[in-house]
Amino acid sequence: MPNDHDHDHTEPPSDIVLKVKALESLLVEKGLVNAAALDEIIETYEHKVGPRNGAHLVAKAWHDSDFKQELLENPTEAAAALGYAGRQGEHLQVVENTPSQHNLVVCTLCSCYPWTVLGLPPAWYKSAPYRSRAVSEPRSVLREFGTELENEVVIRVWDSTSEMRYLVLPLRPTGTDGWTEAQLQQLVTRNSMIGVELAKSPAIINQNNQGID
Amino acid sequence: MQGGHDLGGKQGLGPINPESEAEEPVFHADWERRIFALTLATGMLGKWNIDQSRFARERQHPINYLENSYYENWYEGVSKLLVENGLISEAELFSGASQQMVSREFRVPTREDVKKILSSGGPTEMWLDLEPVFSVGDYVRVERNFTHGHSRAPTYVQGCVGEIEIHHGGHIFPDKNVEGQFSGEHLYAVRFSGKELWRSDIGNDEVVIDLWEPYLRSSN
Numbered sequence: 222m223p224n225d226h227d228h229d230h231t232e233p234p235s236d237i238v239l240k241v242k243a244l245e246s247l248l249v250e251k252g253l254v255n256a257a258a259l260d261e262i263i264e265t266y267e268h269k270v271g272p273r274n275g276a277h278l279v280a281k282a283w284h285d286s287d288f289k290q291e292l293l294e295n296p297t298e299a300a301a302a303l304g305y306a307g308r309q310g311e312h313l314q315v316v317e318n319t320p321s322q323h324n325l326v327v328c329t330l331c332s333c334y335p336w337t338v339l340g341l342p343p344a345w346y347k348s349a350p351y352r353s354r355a356v357s358e359p360r361s362v363l364r365e366f367g368t369e370l371e372n373e374v375v376i377r378v379w380d381s382t383s384e385m386r387y388l389v390l391p392l393r394p395t396g397t398d399g400w401t402e403a404q405l406q407q408l409v410t411r412n413s414m415i416g417v418e419l420a421k422s423p424a425i426i427n428q429n430n431q432g433i434d
Numbered sequence: 435m436q437g438g439h440d441l442g443g444k445q446g447l448g449p450i451n452p453e454s455e456a457e458e459p460v461f462h463a464d465w466e467r468r469i470f471a472l473t474l475a476t477g478m479l480g481k482w483n484i485d486q487s488r489f490a491r492e493r494q495h496p497i498n499y500l501e502n503s504y505y506e507n508w509y510e511g512v513s514k515l516l517v518e519n520g521l522i523s524e525a526e527l528f529s530g531a532s533q534q535m536v537s538r539e540f541r542v543p544t545r546e547d548v549k550k551i552l553s554s555g556g557p558t559e560m561w562l563d564l565e566p567v568f569s570v571g572d573y574v575r576v577e578r579n580f581t582h583g584h585s586r587a588p589t590y591v592q593g594c595v596g597e598i599e600i601h602h603g604g605h606i607f608p609d610k611n612v613e614g615q616f617s618g619e620h621l622y623a624v625r626f627s628g629k630e631l632w633r634s635d636i637g638n639d640e641v642v643i644d645l646w647e648p649y650l651r652s653s654n
């Protein structure tokens with residue numbers, strides 16, 4: 222993994238490694254945690270639950286207008302119907318980008334994030350710079366992600382202070398008429414569902430697919 | 435409390451420098467994986483709730499909160515909860531050696547329990563007998579809040595006027611939940627213009643934030 226930048230999550234002081242190790246062996250010895258249960262938690266969030274879930278919802282909504290309506294009106298139920306339910310996704314809200322409004326999600330007080338559809342949040346989402354600036358200077362935050370919006374587009378920032386969990390439904394990229402749901406899913410990034418980026422351009426994905434508009 | 439965690443609108447914290455989405459791993463070191471799992475697993479013992487868990491991380495000197503990495507704050511939070519709830523002693527925490535077994539009248543989740551708990555979650559929506567005071571379209575002002583306890587009304591919206599955008603229904607109220615009192619209040623998404631919050635040349639950008647009824651008073 223690249224460690225050549227100065228993020229606060231890299232190169233922890235070695236004593237945190239020892240402290241966590243000591244805590245785990247203590248809790249195991251006292252019978253307060255079950256080793257297989259710990260493995261299950263890690264496997265779930267490292268390998269099973271992740272942003273492909275959200276991308277599935279978004280691509281399906283782009284492809285099927287009935288599903289899109291259901292996703293916007295009853296998001297928790299619509300996600301659960303596809304198998305995406307549980308911890309940190311009990312009360313989903315899906316916020317739709319339009320040509321005149323762009324949505325961005327943050328949690329200024331901690332790190333609230335829709336785990337069931339996006340997995341665990343990236344390090345930057347939990348960082349002090351993002352949490353402090355997303356609400357007060359969203360355009361400069363977006364610029365750091367290479368996202369430039371027209372001045373006429375209103376940015377609506379959702380600060381997740383409660384147990385409601387927000388997922389952005391990005392704008393469907395132009396030039397994707399006739400695409401299948403599976404093709405569309407390739408355009409949906411995690412960052413586009415947080416709102417720091419737009420969905421990918423079809424040109425990037427499918428330069429050789431000349432038959433598609 | 436207006437601690438180190440209350441970050442909305444704070445300045446001088448630097449650039450974000452995001453890692454690229456394609457390259458970022460879920461965990462950046464093995465100890466992060468372990469403290470994540472330990473925090474969730476001990477949370478499932480049922481000795482504390484999510485607001486008590488958040489408050490344990492917030493109750494730090496702001497310098498420590500900001501200096502710590504994200505998962506270091508998780509370590510601080512969970513070790514505090516384990517000690518305060520009598521599951522481990524400070525001496526055990528520092529030595530890593532068990533000195534006294536705890537008498538348990540609670541169940542330690544197994545792998546199968548964990549699967550069920552993670553896939554079912556813990557909804558916070560509650561049926562309330564009281565009708566909501568506010569309706570969509572109402573203007574409300576956020577009360578100033580200097581509690582030393584846990585609250586989910588960030589400093590940056592306090593004193594500002596916004597418009598009710600969504601009524602989410604009744605939800606568990608964090609300010610009471612942190613004290614172990616299970617009670618609900620109506621929850622609203624409230625929309626504020628950037629001009630109201632920051633009074634700068636911010637254009638038409640806006641912030642929507644979830645706030646419980648006791649944080650708000652009418653400003654129609």
